[in-house]
Amino acid sequence: MKNIVAAVLAGVLSLSLTGCSVFQTLEGQTEDKPNEYSNVYELSSGKAYVWEHDGETDIRNDLSQDRVGDPVFFACPLGDINFKGDELSDIDQYPRSIWIPSDIDDQIPTVTSKNALIYISDTTVPEEIIFERFADYGYSIGVSNMEADGGGHYFITYAETDEDDYKYYVDMKSEAAQVTEFDTIARLYLDKVGGMEVNEDTVSDGGTVMNLEKDKSYICEFYTGTFYQDFKLKANIHSFGKLERFVCHDYEFLHANCIKIEIPDWFKSGYYFVQGVGLFRYVTDEDLLSYNGKAFDPGINWNDPIKQYDEYGVCIFDPSLDIDYEDIENISDPGLDESEIVIGASPEEEEETEGSEIDESSEGSTLDSDSN
Template sequence: MDKLTEGNYYVWHNPKTDDIQKDLQAENDTDVFQLCPAGDPNWSKDSFVKHTLWFTSINDQEIPTIYPGDKLLYISSSEVPFKGISWERYCDYGYSIGAANLIGDESGHYHITSDDGSSFKGYLYEKSDTADLNQYVSVTNLFLDKVGGTPIRQNSISAGGTVINLKKDKEYICEWYSGTYYQDYKMAANIHPFSFLEEFQTYDYDFLHSNVIEIKIPQWFKTGYYYINNIGMVRYVTDEFSSVYNGEPYDSNVVWNDPIILYDEYGNLIYDPSTKTDRRDDVGTGKSSTRSKKSNGVNQHTEEEIVQSQKMDGDGGADMYDVNEDVEFTGDVTG
């Protein structure tokens, strides 16, 4: 336990025992405590862009998985989260280039926008190949028309505004437009973006007669990705999927994005277990939604498309985007 650092969340996972006290009292450091990493958020304090958490195809392996029977821990010498624990749940659509929240227009094309005229922050990941596109902020709107020769239209974009069906770490020629001028860039699908889905507040925790407390995970949580108090990301796998999950940073056979909160067709809340709201018997099963300040509605998708979009993810459609080495490009290719 000596390596657990202040102000962080950890997953305790030890398949050899269900008694955490033995590990809490162990004198030697063990690998049963896994840090929940922060990732790179696309938002700032005063930002209203839809939240995206950026990971790479390398550091996404650091996200710990918590199964029923494991424990989520928090360590602090000065604070106890008695006023509530915030959870932001995120969708996983697989690997992509470092762009999110692409905005669809009436013609079916997609673009990003420079809201402040100084950067495409909120849309581009500064640690990816797409960071070079910030040189075009003066044009306000930058369009992505093709990836690997395939037109980017609604069936190529997730509900989180990311390009889907790309093969992990593969490079693609991406056709961007500043005004009517095209710019061809070679970009790798080595980014693992997570797109905001819904949020909750919970309050249950237990003291463990140790330097950590246990954060209780609600029974109504579904399999998915959860960002805890804007500090750390965890992958939660329920019993339903524990036998099929491949243990890798991405598994297209698992339903990660099935919403918990439900709204009716008019946008009225009918189910939210975190607030003990349940009107499903009054209005039927309801529809899912992500009505939140963290989702600004910029994408031309309904949340009913989330699960369907997820089913389209993965390497199965990667060949659609193959770089055609025989194509003659008349513009500059920036590597």
């Protein structure tokens, strides 16, 4: 007995000398919440889930029983988002991003025409269903939304208008969080990743570094002012950036503790953040034939825009608002040529295009007046 007590005391002393605490170690252990369930009564309020049951075609059969066995309900993960508190907002003061580590991105459930998306709330029935679509930019380091300066060098806004602007550009739960330890600077430049130049050919539309191997570590060359800082960062973040937003209203009561959210038939394959609570992957029947079933499939265009804009930035196609092609003549120039229709361009991008055209026109007028 004395030997046992002595061994325990020695172990505690050893932990103390190495800077570890038994109580801190135990207290620091957090058990991850499950993300899949077999019974609808195990699901939490304020969450969205995908029902998927091989061999079963009617969700009501699983809702009407206190079932056990294999899981059939899969939680839509929130991910690490840079818009906490504004999940349902349509104001884009900062770029909106979702970051999910590569070791858990396989938990993003897939919605098809053969399963169901459900939502649970013990307080309210939603008057509208918000679908915020996010573009898939694949695996990268935990840095998004980079911009190019006039010379084509890429940077993130570090502390330009606020001292913590960087939180909208860096996944603070990733290894990239270490680049936020600098003194206050306006911009943080990224010049190279693993020897590869960061330029327009290697940066995605979402301002992430492309062409990186999943889970591989790279030496990243950052610049604070003209001083370089090297960081070793792993490309283990599945990055998503806001693409478009839709407001829908169709759902179905199921005589249970959840509602079934109807997926519009005009949805394209992509990633959707529903009701501000979780992300799911939607695959159309056509793409389902080739989908590899994995967390990332480069063979499918996940970012094909649904909304369309004309050359003036006016939305000419938004099925959620019943704006269709046949309405073009009523809301735009009757002489608008099909070549002037811009697929998926934002009003801001269209304003920039329009501005450049005005500048060119002004230059032409100046030349004409000079020649006279």
